[in-house]
Amino acid sequence: MTATTTEIPPATSPQPDSNIGGSSDMTAPARAHWMRRLLRDRAAFLALLTLALVILGAIFAPLLATHDPASNSRSVMTPPAWMARGKAEHWLGTDGQGRDIYSRLLYGSQLTLLIGFLAVGLGGFIGSLLGLLSAFNEKIDPWIMRTMDVLLSFPAILLALALVAVMGQGILPVVIALGISSIPDCARVARGIAIGVMKQEFIEAGRAVGLSNLQLFNRYLLRNAISSIMIFISLRFGQTILIGATLSFLGLGAKPPAAELGMMASQGREFLLFAPHIAVIPSVLIFIIVLSANVAGDALRDVLDPRLQA
Amino acid sequence: MTPTPIKRTGFGMAAAMALALPLSAQELTIIRAQDSNHYDPPRTTAQSGAEVIFMLSDTIVGLAEDMKTIQPLLASSWDVSEDALTYTFTIRDDVSFCDGKPMTAEDVAWSLNRWQDPETKSPVRWRMGNVKSITAPDATTVVYELNAPHSELLYQLAQSFGSVIDKDTYETLGKDFGVTGFNGTGPFCWESWTPRDKIVLTRHDAYKWGPANYDNAGPANVEKVTWQIVPEAATRTVALLTGQGDISPYVPFIGYDTLRDAPNINVIRSENAFWTNYMGFKITKDLVGDVKVRQAINLAVNQEAMAEDLFFGEVEPAYSYVSSGALDYDETLNDGLLKYDPERAAALLDEAGWILNNDGKREKDGKVMEPLAISFTGEWQQTSEAVQADLLKIGIELQIEPMDSTVYWGKSATDEFEMYVMGYPYISAGDALNLYFRSANIPTPNRMNWDDAETDDLLVAGSQATNDADRAAAYAKVLHKVHDSAVWLPIYHRPMQIAYSSKLAPFEAHNIYGAGLYKGLQLAFTE
Numbered sequence: 117m118t119a120t121t122t123e124i125p126p127a128t129s130p131q132p133d134s135n136i137g138g139s140s141d142m143t144a145p146a147r148a149h150w151m152r153r154l155l156r157d158r159a160a161f162l163a164l165l166t167l168a169l170v171i172l173g174a175i176f177a178p179l180l181a182t183h184d185p186a187s188n189s190r191s192v193m194t195p196p197a198w199m200a201r202g203k204a205e206h207w208l209g210t211d212g213q214g215r216d217i218y219s220r221l222l223y224g225s226q227l228t229l230l231i232g233f234l235a236v237g238l239g240g241f242i243g244s245l246l247g248l249l250s251a252f253n254e255k256i257d258p259w260i261m262r263t264m265d266v267l268l269s270f271p272a273i274l275l276a277l278a279l280v281a282v283m284g285q286g287i288l289p290v291v292i293a294l295g296i297s298s299i300p301d302c303a304r305v306a307r308g309i310a311i312g313v314m315k316q317e318f319i320e321a322g323r324a325v326g327l328s329n330l331q332l333f334n335r336y337l338l339r340n341a342i343s344s345i346m347i348f349i350s351l352r353f354g355q356t357i358l359i360g361a362t363l364s365f366l367g368l369g370a371k372p373p374a375a376e377l378g379m380m381a382s383q384g385r386e387f388l389l390f391a392p393h394i395a396v397i398p399s400v401l402i403f404i405i406v407l408s409a410n411v412a413g414d415a416l417r418d419v420l421d422p423r424l425q426a
Numbered sequence: 427m428t429p430t431p432i433k434r435t436g437f438g439m440a441a442a443m444a445l446a447l448p449l450s451a452q453e454l455t456i457i458r459a460q461d462s463n464h465y466d467p468p469r470t471t472a473q474s475g476a477e478v479i480f481m482l483s484d485t486i487v488g489l490a491e492d493m494k495t496i497q498p499l500l501a502s503s504w505d506v507s508e509d510a511l512t513y514t515f516t517i518r519d520d521v522s523f524c525d526g527k528p529m530t531a532e533d534v535a536w537s538l539n540r541w542q543d544p545e546t547k548s549p550v551r552w553r554m555g556n557v558k559s560i561t562a563p564d565a566t567t568v569v570y571e572l573n574a575p576h577s578e579l580l581y582q583l584a585q586s587f588g589s590v591i592d593k594d595t596y597e598t599l600g601k602d603f604g605v606t607g608f609n610g611t612g613p614f615c616w617e618s619w620t621p622r623d624k625i626v627l628t629r630h631d632a633y634k635w636g637p638a639n640y641d642n643a644g645p646a647n648v649e650k651v652t653w654q655i656v657p658e659a660a661t662r663t664v665a666l667l668t669g670q671g672d673i674s675p676y677v678p679f680i681g682y683d684t685l686r687d688a689p690n691i692n693v694i695r696s697e698n699a700f701w702t703n704y705m706g707f708k709i710t711k712d713l714v715g716d717v718k719v720r721q722a723i724n725l726a727v728n729q730e731a732m733a734e735d736l737f738f739g740e741v742e743p744a745y746s747y748v749s750s751g752a753l754d755y756d757e758t759l760n761d762g763l764l765k766y767d768p769e770r771a772a773a774l775l776d777e778a779g780w781i782l783n784n785d786g787k788r789e790k791d792g793k794v795m796e797p798l799a800i801s802f803t804g805e806w807q808q809t810s811e812a813v814q815a816d817l818l819k820i821g822i823e824l825q826i827e828p829m830d831s832t833v834y835w836g837k838s839a840t841d842e843f844e845m846y847v848m849g850y851p852y853i854s855a856g857d858a859l860n861l862y863f864r865s866a867n868i869p870t871p872n873r874m875n876w877d878d879a880e881t882d883d884l885l886v887a888g889s890q891a892t893n894d895a896d897r898a899a900a901y902a903k904v905l906h907k908v909h910d911s912a913v914w915l916p917i918y919h920r921p922m923q924i925a926y927s928s929k930l931a932p933f934e935a936h937n938i939y940g941a942g943l944y945k946g947l948q949l950a951f952t953e
Contacts, residue, residue, distance in 0.1 A: 188815035192735040213811055214735060285827060367803055372811050372826050373818075386804070389660040390680050 150419040160415030163408040170405055174226040182206075183216035185223040186373040190214060193391040211380070211394045212387055215373075221401055224375035227287065228405070231369070231376075232357040234291045239298025239356075240349040246299070247306025248341060251314055252333055261307070264300040272297035272359050273366075280368045290369045294356050305348045309341045316340075347417045354409030361402050377402050452649040454930075454949060457662050457671035461622045461655050466604035467589040468541035468548040473851065476586040477941035478625055478653055483589035483610025486515055486534055486568070487580055488637030488945075491934050493698045493853055494753055496580045497637040500534060500590060500611070501568070510575035510892040511558075515568040521635050523592045524608075524615035531562035537590040538570070538583075552860070553582040555889070575890040577897045581853045585939060611635075613646040613947050627651045640947040647950035666691055666925055673926040673949070675935075675942040678805075679740040685925045692928055696935040696942075697742070699922035700749050702858075703806075703849035705799065705813065705915040710875040713797045714844045718778035720912035724764035725771035726820045732812050733918050740923065744916035747908065753854035754888075756902035759909060772820050780821075788821040796823040797844035800837055803828045806847050809917060839870040846873055849920065851940045855901045856888050863908055874913045881907060929953050 155161050173180060183189075183206075192214040197207040208218040250260040276293035283289040313319070314337065322332050361378030363369045370376035377398045384395025462475030467483065470476075488499035501515035521529040538560045540546050555576025561569050572579070582588070595609035608616035613636065614627035628651075633644035654671060656662045663681035665671045667688055677685060677693075685691045707714045707723075714720055729743035745763035748755055780788040780795050788795035801810040807828045814824040824845070829837060838846050848871075852858035861867070864885055865877040881904055888900035908914070922935045922942045931952050936944035943949065 186815065186818065188812060190731060190735060212736070212808055213815060215815075285829075367828055367830075372807065372828065373814055383808075386659055386678065386808075387680060389663060390684070 153419045154415055157415050157418070159411050160418075163411035163415065166404060166408040167412060170225055170401075170408070171229060173222050174229050177219075177222035177226050181216075181219035181222050183219040185215060185220045185375045188213040188215055193387060193394065195391065195393055196397075199393075208397055209391075209393050211383060212391075217380075217394070217397055220375040220380060221377070221398060224377045224380055224398060225401060225405070227370055227374060227376045228357060228361060228364075228378070228402070231287060231291055231294070231360040232353055235294035235356050235360065236298060236349055236353050238291065238295030240302050240345070240352070242295070243299040243302025244306040244345045244349075247303035247308075247345075248310045248333070248337060250303065250307045251310030252329075252337060257307075260303065264303045267296065268300040270297065273363065276363050276368055285368060285371055287370060290360060290363050293363075294360055297359075298352055298356060301352065302345070302349065306341065306345050309344045310337055313337050313340045343420050347413065347420055350416055351410065351413035354406040354413065357409065358402070358406050377405075452647075452951065453652070454648040454650065454673065454951075455652045455654050455671045456943065457654050457656050457665050457674035457676065459655070459657060459659070459662070459676040461625075464604045465608060465619070465625075467537075467591065468546050468550070468587045470604075471549050471587075473940040476939040477943065478627070479586040479589050479610075480612070480938070480941050480944050481614045481627055481651065481946045482608050482612040482616060483586075483591055484521075484612055484635070484945075485585070485588050485590070486517075486538070486583050488639070489581065489584040489853070489938050490637075490639040491696070491698070491936050493700060493937050495639070496584065497639055499584075499635070499637050500529070504580075510577075511572045513570040513572075513579065515570065517562075517566045517568055518635055519566050521611050522632050523595075523611050524630055525592070525595070526632070527592065527594075529590065529592075529611050530565045531568045532565070533593060534568050534590050535560050535562040536593050538568075538588055540596075541588055548587065550585075550587050553585065553587065555579055555582070574886075575892050577889055577891050578854060578856055581857065585853075586941070613644055613945050614651055617650075622655055624652050624654045627653075636945060636947045640945065642947045642950075644947060646947055648946075651946060651949075666927070669927065672930060673924060673943070675922065675924045677923070677925045679737040682740055682923065682925070683738065690928050691925055692930075692932065693923060693925045694933070694935050695924075696922040696937055698749075698751055699851075699920055699935075699937045699940070700752050700853065701849060701851045701920040701922070701937075701940055702744055702747065702749060703809070703847070703917045703920060704744070704747065705810070705845050705847050705917065706874045707913055707915070708841065708844055708846070708873065708875060709911070709913055710841075711797075711844045713793075713795060716778050717911055718774045719780065719795075720915075721764060722771040722774040722778070722820065723817060723822065724912050724915050725767045725774065726822070727813050727816045727915060727917075728766045729917060730766065732809065736808055736812055737918065741918040741920050744919045746905075747914050747916055748852065748855045748858045748905065749919045752852065752858070753856070754898045754901045755855050756898070756905050758902070759905055762906075762909065764912065768816075768820055775820065775822075782821050786821055787823055794823065795821070796825055798825045798827060798842075799845035799847070800834065800843045801826055801828045801847045802831055802834050810847060813915070813917075838873055841869070841875075845915070848873075851937075853938070855905060856885075856897065859901055859904050859908075860885050860889060863904060876908065876911075876913055878907070 191210055192212055194206050194210040195202045196209045197204050202209065206216050211217055246260050250257045272293055275297055276290055279289035279293050319336055322336050364376045364378030365382040370379050380398035381395050387394050458474060460474050462470050462472040464470055465475055465478055467479050484500050486499065486501045488497035490497055500517055500521060502518050504513055504515045506513050517531040517534055523529055541548050542551055542554050542557050556573040558571040558573045563569060590611060592609035595607065596603045599607055613630055613633045615630050617626040617628045619625040629646050629649050631645050636643040656665055659678035662674055663677055663684065666674055666685060682693055686693050707720050709715060733739065733741050733743040745765055746759055775788055780790045783789040799810055801807055810826045814826055817824045862871055863876050863881050864872060865882050868875055868877060884900045884904045888897050891897035891900060922937050924935050924942050929951055931950045933948040935942045938944060
């Protein structure tokens with residue numbers, strides 16, 4: 117750290133509006149500004165509101181649930197309250213074991229969201245770090261990226277099958293499998309973004325003033341690439357939830373009697389002809405979560421990605 | 427059960443999905459859930475194997491629908507020596523194989539010898555008893571000699587494993603016998619097999635030696651039989667409603683009400699199915715090693731509620747390990763059966779030292795009561811989850827590991843669980859007890875690790891008994907013994923139910939090894 121006495125340009129400085137040419141690529145818009153624009157987009161607002169509601173429902177599941185999600189009852193396959201034979205006590209009906217579907221949805225979304233967050237967090241963190249390193253250091257670039265190509269060839273479901281075979285059924289192998297399968301995509305996107313950043317003059321300027329690699333990486337590269345990477349990860353979230361639910365549907369995820377949306381849909385499959393609500397209701401919730409995550413991610417990209425701005 | 431609106435909705439949906447395909451009146455399609463690995467009689471123990479083999483070939487004796495009356499089939503009569511060691515069968519001289527070749531006593535002896543030949547690796551060789559020799563001294567006589575009496579021999583010989591097949595065809599096809607072709611003396615002949623899709627059989631026109639339980643001794647009324655695999659339960663229901671299939675013994679329990687209401691479908695039912703679904707305890711494991719714990723689990727589970735809610739009242743809740751209608755069931759067992767009584771269950775756990783902790787879980791010496799149950803997926807998973815919910819109410823946290831049947835069979839032969847699930851067919855109490863409780867059958871099918879010298883002796887005594895009373899007495903003792911030790915948690919006795927198109931003449935369901943249609947001679951279109 118020989119450069120401690122040198123005046124270090126603040127990290128945010130290489131994004132003046134006055135920059136000539138295409139170098140305003142990495143400019144982050146003023147924060148208040150993008151938030152307002154995001155909320156003005158009606159679809160995005162609705163999606164964010166829905167996501168917020170689902171997340172709140174999941175967090176406060178113990179308070180909101182009307183029944184114990186694992187406790188069965190003698191009223192099996194009760195349809196939702198608004199249908200004939202429905203009961204007010206179970207307003208979304210009960211499943212094949214007589215468990216309250218509404219309460220199971222709350223606990224189920226808890227697990228589904230947790231799988232999504234953990235897997236995307238794991239994959240996003242490792243993947244972006246690898247991608248950034250790859251762009252930062254040309255020597256390790258081919259090594260990292262070829263490894264990513266190998267990883268890319270493993271389908272998430274196959275990987276999960278193998279992990280479940282080794283570790284036994286549970287949430288952990290699913291999270292790991294989904295995390296690993298997110299790594300290569302995140303790494304490639306992060307590398308693409310970082311290569312753009314690395315071409316900027318401020319990187320050269322930083323080098324010229326004698327900044328250490330760590331400082332360059334942390335202050336210049338990371339901070340300028342992070343928002344675009346976050347957008348990608350948010351888009352990936354919906355997809356991960358969907359694959360996670362698929363795995364549970366196939367019986368690879370949560371163990372009974374835990375509620376998980378994919379598993380709930382799978383349990384209702386056998387009664388699809390006779391009591392369709394058991395499979396349809398959790399499937400609709402999965403659809404809503406994934407759709408909201410995708411719309412919100414898209415909107416975030418629209419307001420945050422400078423390349424899409426007029 | 428009365429039809430409910432929700433089920434009518436199902437019927438409406440099914441009708442809306444109708445894609446009825448016109449079928450030639452003499453071609454019968456049977457819908458079933460799964461295929462067999464192959465159709466070589468002594469080597470397949472699959473129910474789906476037996477149900478086709480019974481149609482393709484004949485056994486030396488047949489069994490009537492009541493599961494008790496032995497019928498002449500390939501043997502027109504038989505004599506049993508006084509010491510019960512020698513069975514002399516008189517074989518019919520008018521029987522021919524599908525390829526037209528006459529069948530002789532030689533073929534019968536060869537087929538039975540192949541079943542007991544260690545090289546055949548038949549998993550059910552023990553069903554034949556302790557065989558000394560099986561010979562054919564002339565074209566119409568088979569002599570079956572035993573080293574020790576085997577009281578169930580005739581019942582076991584009625585099973586598909588001893589089906590008579592043609593030696594020449596077997597030698598030509600080798601391992602492909604029952605895969606690419608078959609040559610038997612049954613009412614139907616092999617036409618083609620597409621694994622996991624369908625097996626097609628054509629009528630054996632020369633057939634006229636059907637067992638006496640059928641009015642029609644042959645040939646069969648229908649020209650062609652197709653066993654069609656439809657893996658999805660709801661689709662099987664729809665296939666029947668829309669006429670894509672004519673018969674199915676594999677309708678999901680939830681579908682029966684809909685089918686009974688449908689004008690074009692009839693459902694027949696037989697209580698003599700002798701098929702029991704149970705969960706077994708690995709009694710050598712610490713958590714379930716104490717008989718009080720196993721009794722408590724038995725008392726905590728509400729079989730009656732399960733039978734009504736999970737299986738829509740289509741099954742009989744089971745408290746005994748063998749159906750009370752089965753040969754040699756002991757009625758005195760009924761007084762001590764463990765029926766739903768959660769309070770007594772909790773008391774037993776307290777007595778055994780498993781005390782409720784602050785989380786509401788049973789705990790002893792710092793160990794929490796959370797036994798692991800391995801289970802098939804699908805219907806069995808629902809059953810396990812219902813047991814899990816019942817046990818939770820007395821503080822036992824049952825862990826369930828559901829797995830595909832391809833994985834399950836291997837896993838169930840290990841020691842890595844406290845409980846397992848299984849359903850099994852039997853012809854008598856002795857058949858069931860010999861299968862499960864012999865110490866020689868550890869680790870499978872004796873997955874409980876039930877290792878008791880007295881049981882072994884009693885089972886031998888029962889199987890070698892030369893009169894009914896001795897046999898029944900020996901098996902009754904074993905029944906009491908295993909019930910007292912609560913080595914199983916019986917769940918339900920499954921009746922044989924067959925749904926069939928009203929275009930077919932009414933018939934009676936058979937029960938042998940779960941093969942409800944048996945020889946298929948009774949099946950006839952009325953229009």
